[in-house]
Amino acid sequence: MKVGIVGATGYGGLELIRFLHNHKAVERIDLFTSSEEGVIFSSKFGHLVNIADMPLQKIDYGALEKFDVVFTSTPSGVTSELLPPLVGKGPKLIDLSGDFRLQDPASYEAWYGKKAAPLEFIQQSVYGLTEWNAENVQHAPLIANPGCYPTAVLLSLLPLLKERLIDASFLVIDVKSGISGAGNKPSQTTHFSEANESFSIYKTNTHQHIPEIEQAISMFSGVDTTISFNTHLVPMTRGILSTSYAPVMSGVTEQQLVACLQNAYEKHPFVRIVTDVNSLGTNRVKGSNYCDILVKVDSRTNRATIVGVIDNLVKGAAGQAIQNMNVQFDLPQTTGLDVVPFFI
Amino acid sequence: MKVGIVGATGYGGLELIRFLHNHKAVERIDLFTSSEEGVIFSSKFGHLVNIADMPLQKIDYGALEKFDVVFTSTPSGVTSELLPPLVGKGPKLIDLSGDFRLQDPASYEAWYGKKAAPLEFIQQSVYGLTEWNAENVQHAPLIANPGCYPTAVLLSLLPLLKERLIDASFLVIDVKSGISGAGNKPSQTTHFSEANESFSIYKTNTHQHIPEIEQAISMFSGVDTTISFNTHLVPMTRGILSTSYAPVMSGVTEQQLVACLQNAYEKHPFVRIVTDVNSLGTNRVKGSNYCDILVKVDSRTNRATIVGVIDNLVKGAAGQAIQNMNVQFDLPQTTGLDVVPFFI
Amino acid sequence: MKVGIVGATGYGGLELIRFLHNHKAVERIDLFTSSEEGVIFSSKFGHLVNIADMPLQKIDYGALEKFDVVFTSTPSGVTSELLPPLVGKGPKLIDLSGDFRLQDPASYEAWYGKKAAPLEFIQQSVYGLTEWNAENVQHAPLIANPGCYPTAVLLSLLPLLKERLIDASFLVIDVKSGISGAGNKPSQTTHFSEANESFSIYKTNTHQHIPEIEQAISMFSGVDTTISFNTHLVPMTRGILSTSYAPVMSGVTEQQLVACLQNAYEKHPFVRIVTDVNSLGTNRVKGSNYCDILVKVDSRTNRATIVGVIDNLVKGAAGQAIQNMNVQFDLPQTTGLDVVPFFI
Amino acid sequence: MKVGIVGATGYGGLELIRFLHNHKAVERIDLFTSSEEGVIFSSKFGHLVNIADMPLQKIDYGALEKFDVVFTSTPSGVTSELLPPLVGKGPKLIDLSGDFRLQDPASYEAWYGKKAAPLEFIQQSVYGLTEWNAENVQHAPLIANPGCYPTAVLLSLLPLLKERLIDASFLVIDVKSGISGAGNKPSQTTHFSEANESFSIYKTNTHQHIPEIEQAISMFSGVDTTISFNTHLVPMTRGILSTSYAPVMSGVTEQQLVACLQNAYEKHPFVRIVTDVNSLGTNRVKGSNYCDILVKVDSRTNRATIVGVIDNLVKGAAGQAIQNMNVQFDLPQTTGLDVVPFFI
Incomplete structure (x- = not known):
């Protein structure tokens, strides 16, 4: 499975990398950003030296279309514009921002103070609360991953x-x-x-x-x-x-x-x-x-x-996003997520 | 004003010392404990070297009767027995434990799981929520200082x-x-x-x-x-x-x-x-x-x-206790308490 | 004593206010800033409501000259220019930045990477390590308060x-x-x-x-x-x-x-x-x-x-600065500084 | 591989469980303790519910001999007596306490203030600083895992x-x-x-x-x-x-x-x-x-x-211990340890 992450420098993105690194079905991870193109990711994040030494790539639809899954972990107001051209184009889309969660665009605009995504794409999205919506998640082109x-x-x-x-x-x-x-x-x-x-x-x-x-x-x-x-x-x-x-x-x-x-x-x-x-x-x-x-x-x-x-950052963001990916690819939900809590 | 503190080694006691040290009406502080008699207080609490170098004293009614105020800052279940013999004997009593707060002994015993103080002493106590009860606080022999x-x-x-x-x-x-x-x-x-x-x-x-x-x-x-x-x-x-x-x-x-x-x-x-x-x-x-x-x-x-x-530890314990003391001694409520919050 | 503080919004400035509020020789505190003129100080710092409700003032030499003491608590590179016109003009100057600490301008420029203060003013400044330099501190027009x-x-x-x-x-x-x-x-x-x-x-x-x-x-x-x-x-x-x-x-x-x-x-x-x-x-x-x-x-x-x-922030900044002020005004060094450490 | 852990309730023991849970060569983990026999481990450690729901077992040499590896994560002064009877008996022994690290018993007794392990067993132990001693670690019956x-x-x-x-x-x-x-x-x-x-x-x-x-x-x-x-x-x-x-x-x-x-x-x-x-x-x-x-x-x-x-707790304790186990069983050193640091 080839995975792209847009917004990799945020904490949601970093957690996606933490779990996907140990996900047996993931063979390759590419990182995208709206700035800092070409920067070696681990030069920004010392904990990822030897783990994520690839360069950040410019967001490019041609490239993104070739992935099996694209996770977007950006501030709200970004993916409402970024994702529509990709919907149904190849990759499963899993959006960790809030842009596709509210079915009513007016409600989105009232609570977020930003322009909502186009209604037809909101309607194609599925709310990814895995334990309650796995059947719909399985075949959705676009997952609105729940808020924390x-x-x-x-x-x-x-x-x-x-x-x-x-x-x-x-x-x-x-x-x-x-x-x-x-x-x-x-x-x-x-x-x-x-x-x-x-x-x-x-x-x-x-x-x-x-x-x-x-x-x-x-x-x-x-x-x-x-x-x-x-x-x-x-x-x-x-x-x-x-x-x-x-x-x-x-x-x-x-x-x-x-x-x-x-x-x-x-x-x-x-x-x-x-x-x-x-x-x-x-x-x-x-x-x-x-x-x-x-x-x-x-x-x-x-x-x-x-x-x-x-x-x-896990069940409230990256972990649940990967759980949804597992559902979509008919993998056990625990794949890559079966870790022991830290406690101390 | 001569002040005695029973239970000085607890955090309530330490905060009493912190504020009473700068209280202009307080001329002397004595510290009492149920154990560790004779131990130099600052040898237990390094931050108090040069500030509280007096020895801990054994609890003794004869000594306690001679103070103007006695603060008790002990676990619950202690002052219900300790304080009654002192009520009305000389010092104003300000109890930071929960033993005199509930007017109904049955309620105390149900919620605290301990034997209540004798009813007559509970009835002589006044609930020291200063902003709401200053008039009663002023002449009370025993203050039940509110919980945090x-x-x-x-x-x-x-x-x-x-x-x-x-x-x-x-x-x-x-x-x-x-x-x-x-x-x-x-x-x-x-x-x-x-x-x-x-x-x-x-x-x-x-x-x-x-x-x-x-x-x-x-x-x-x-x-x-x-x-x-x-x-x-x-x-x-x-x-x-x-x-x-x-x-x-x-x-x-x-x-x-x-x-x-x-x-x-x-x-x-x-x-x-x-x-x-x-x-x-x-x-x-x-x-x-x-x-x-x-x-x-x-x-x-x-x-x-x-x-x-x-x-x-302050408004929820030692600070309010001193505020009550100020009321009882006709001092401005802010005496010794007019400090700037830390913020950072 | 009338006190001015330049750079009041920094942590050094806030600590100066915390201590000067309880300093018996200080009758008035004015706060100066390079921006935010007119802003009520406590509207920026909620902990200071009822304590520092005065407006921030524009830095003005005419005003500053009338104080007994002016503390400057600014980033390095500011007071090297700001203070020289005030030296010897009236107020005692106590600088908490590093601009007057190094006697050798070349050393300052090498280590700070900024332009040094004019040599004649560096030479008039006294290094305010109170326990070691009180005699010189006493009559100095400008104190270089030591680094933390x-x-x-x-x-x-x-x-x-x-x-x-x-x-x-x-x-x-x-x-x-x-x-x-x-x-x-x-x-x-x-x-x-x-x-x-x-x-x-x-x-x-x-x-x-x-x-x-x-x-x-x-x-x-x-x-x-x-x-x-x-x-x-x-x-x-x-x-x-x-x-x-x-x-x-x-x-x-x-x-x-x-x-x-x-x-x-x-x-x-x-x-x-x-x-x-x-x-x-x-x-x-x-x-x-x-x-x-x-x-x-x-x-x-x-x-x-x-x-x-x-x-x-105290002995390493604001506290030592006030200790130096006390020395300059023949007050006991502990004036306004005799507080009990927090411990917890 | 069957693994026993003695001293599982300490932080070293908990970290061993955290990593061994995801170690592909480990098929079974048993937990031993000097007290609390029969207690379900996850009833003491809520984070391990569904992960470590087995009972704590009494330390028993007959049982311990049957494991492939026994980790001991106890306070100092315990394994010096506990481990000698097991040396060479079957399981690889990896001791996270300090009892076998110092080759000179007199030095151990001087610095630890406890009785040293018998010299012959100290001499059979190998200091498990993996990067520097892997060859000796490989065939050692008893590993003295380094201090943090x-x-x-x-x-x-x-x-x-x-x-x-x-x-x-x-x-x-x-x-x-x-x-x-x-x-x-x-x-x-x-x-x-x-x-x-x-x-x-x-x-x-x-x-x-x-x-x-x-x-x-x-x-x-x-x-x-x-x-x-x-x-x-x-x-x-x-x-x-x-x-x-x-x-x-x-x-x-x-x-x-x-x-x-x-x-x-x-x-x-x-x-x-x-x-x-x-x-x-x-x-x-x-x-x-x-x-x-x-x-x-x-x-x-x-x-x-x-x-x-x-x-x-990882490279300084449980992680290095598992790294040593990997060396002993001819596994890649990263087996079970290839995780991404947390960063935040």
Whole structure:
């Protein structure tokens, strides 16, 4: 399999390289960039010396068409223009940016503040939440790889919503992310001395992952809802933990919620249902494609606390993208992704 | 003023020393401990060489009675027995542990799993949330200094609840704390390699600060409610940020919520109402007695997001304790506490 | 005392404000900047709301002349031009940049790669290593405040070199700094995700503090030497620890080295000689003006290990600058600086 | 290949599992412990759910004899007694503790303060610095896997010493390690709030890796020397960086030093010679078996600065142990170890 990566210098791109390097079906990786043509990749990223010593190439449709898969890991607003000419032309396209996730262009433009991709291409794209959409992923020309927050939130909530075990009418989702989610571009917010040893909230109630989550809840569970959703920055590099709160439907027990999750994911190798809160934490999934999920019912309020934990750069980006590639090429989903989390 | 500190070796005790060292009304500090009698304090804590070179003393009622103030900063379950003989005997007593916070001994025993203090002494104690209870604090023989989480939560919610601007019937409180909140005793959870670079949730729906918050909401706003409350561990040393969610009462605007907070705290030097989310974060209050508060209304859900930020060891412990001491001795509340936050 | 700060938005400037806010002899602080005139300072720095709500002012010689003291905390290459017109005009000038530290303009230009200040003004400046130069500091119109690394290195080595107890002919100085030393300007090197969880070496053998250290060793101990000096970046915000290695002169014992340091600093409140290595670490001086020093002799090699520890932003910058101001105004050196280190 | 791990609950053991899980020649892993017999391993380590769900087994010689390889990753002082009965009995033995590294029992007892292993077994052991000792490793019944610091130091210095390009008579080695090097047992030193945001020096001139380094320098380069060696703790989990200083032999240039290193390691896949200091840092090798090496000559002092960088848990422990296992079983050295460093 020949793989092209557009936007290789971002953290999503680097993680794609980390996993594809050990993917037995991948024979060659080419890296593309909108600038820095000809630069030896490992001269920019010392950790990749001996591993990725190829030059960065100029983006060129003729070249891109010859790959089996092209991953795009660019800021939002790029692939909406870049990818349409490639759709259906040869390579499977897996887009890690947000440009093809929202089915409604008006919603995209409202939340992202940028021009949406042409509707016909949005409609050809498939939302790549692998555990919930593998059948559609398999034959799609263009995969909209899910956002990092939506992955943790949706995997933890969808089974419970689909089975109507929790009440979506008051759904509060409080998410926390490591700073790598902000990408590789330096800023005051991500300047070490100002980000270190500080916990903060950002984009109160206005994060662009809100419509993505609501759309996917509707799509996969049939429930239409409006969520409360706030995002926080944790002084660590990797990891997302989402804490969701919802009333439990009348008569439903904690055991039923746990069983529902266990049943939903029993054939899915990357989702683990955790019952001991002390076994949960972002370091338990660090560097891996796992999503760990915990559910507890608070008997005082009869509300459920549902927790989802992922590595934002893996299950929340590059790992899930490769999982989708595996589905498309009829490989076991774990191919190239069967690694042990770091823990420490 | 002569000050005694019982439990000086804990982080609350160390912070008391840090501030009392620069408190102009304090002429002498004595340190007491249940063990290590005679040990020179600065031989245990290198940062205090030249600052606290006195020996640790054995706890002795005769000695304690002669102080103007005695702070107790011990684990829960200690002062319930230790303090009663001292109540009304001379020194003002300011207890940083949780032993005198809950007015209902049965509730204490249920949530703490320990024997409650005798009811008559609980009833003589005053809950030291300074901004809300200064009048009672002034003449109380025994102050129950608030918990760290309750301080951030209550200061940010009480004005809005008291004015009935938000609906307490669905109140979700999601709190995050730096690891110093776990105290100075080593454990696997607080072992650097396992706590570092990980974000986790703990004590789902069962933290002992839940009844404290509910009691204080009832006491200061007249609202009886049952809250959803979950606690998380952030890989940093200091800081608490609470994110609370509640429906806004019909017709109430964001401006009204902001104005309510501004009015409530306009004469309170340690509370700052922040309107720009980018100016908020635990490093903005680090090392100081400030509580920063932000409120935003999500027009899609008509729910408010209310954020409270403190340094858990200062406003959430030692700083507020000294603020209470200042009230009791008719000093300006800022005496000894007028320091600039660290930021970096 | 009226104080002006030029370059207030840098970390040195912020620390000056943190300490001057609690300095009893300072009645007013004005902030100057080369851009952002009129911007309310606390609107840029949320931690300073209620503390520094004044507008930034345009740099203006007429205004600056009226202050009692002007601190300049700018990048190198700025004050070499900015300060000469102010020398001798009224305010004491305390420059935290490197522009007036090197007595030899050619050396400055070689190591800094910038144009040196005019020689006559360099010659009027006094190197503000307070413990070693207070007499000259007292009446100087312009203080060249020492660099962060030189402060830790010089305070720990000078007594031993001056007394000829260690051999300067093979002096290896290996220093480590927190990332705040790189200033407040975002870059890839200081981007959280890339600086976090990594330890690195930079500017091998070419750091501009090398000639400053060699010059000061010569000036204060009479020893001319060429040092080995390498700088490292530690994934933490504050703190410098220097580890120096030198042969011990024949017959000299560890006790003599310790005694030499104790004697040298017995009347200096900010220098502490530590004998237990377990009591040493950058958190023991964090936020304070202390310099902690340890010396050990390795009997196998007959070489001394000499360790100096400071907070780079305090004793290595703003704290020492205020200490120099205190000397100039006949105040106790500890005025405004008598704070307890943070530890945690 | 059937593999047993004794001491699986330590960080070395966890890293062995992380790599052996993806080692194609390993068909089965069994875990042994001196306590906790029967405990499901993943119930202690949540990150290993679905990966290591086997029970911990009691240490039993009959069982251990049947493995192809037994790794021992225990504190020092354990395998000196545990391993002798197994030597030559069937399994290859790879000991990650320090018990068989020093050929002189008296030296072991002096530096470790514990009883040495029996001399005959020390003499049968081979020091497993793979790049320098693969031939002996291949047929050894018992491998003494090198210490973490020695690995970084020796790989970076040995070629230069062996070729007599640097002068060993004044060799200063200043090393810095992440906190995982202290193991998994909680202590005050490794308590998050006290280790975080602090850089410290420990065991001045007395670390037990000193004799190991001196012995290996003599063994592999023929140079007998006494080193200056100090160890520091960096507030991060993983990584070691060693900075060594030595005079350059007369007439030797930086290019010669670089060429010497390049020649020495050109056939060794895990050693990378770095020439740009900005490409060096512990995050460039994090999670991998790489050792990155840089050498620079300071023309002012004519001394070389030699830097070695490894992940202490991988090349400094589990990775090198597996590399040795690969050598013993005639597998490519990279088998199971060909992973991309984490970087972020």
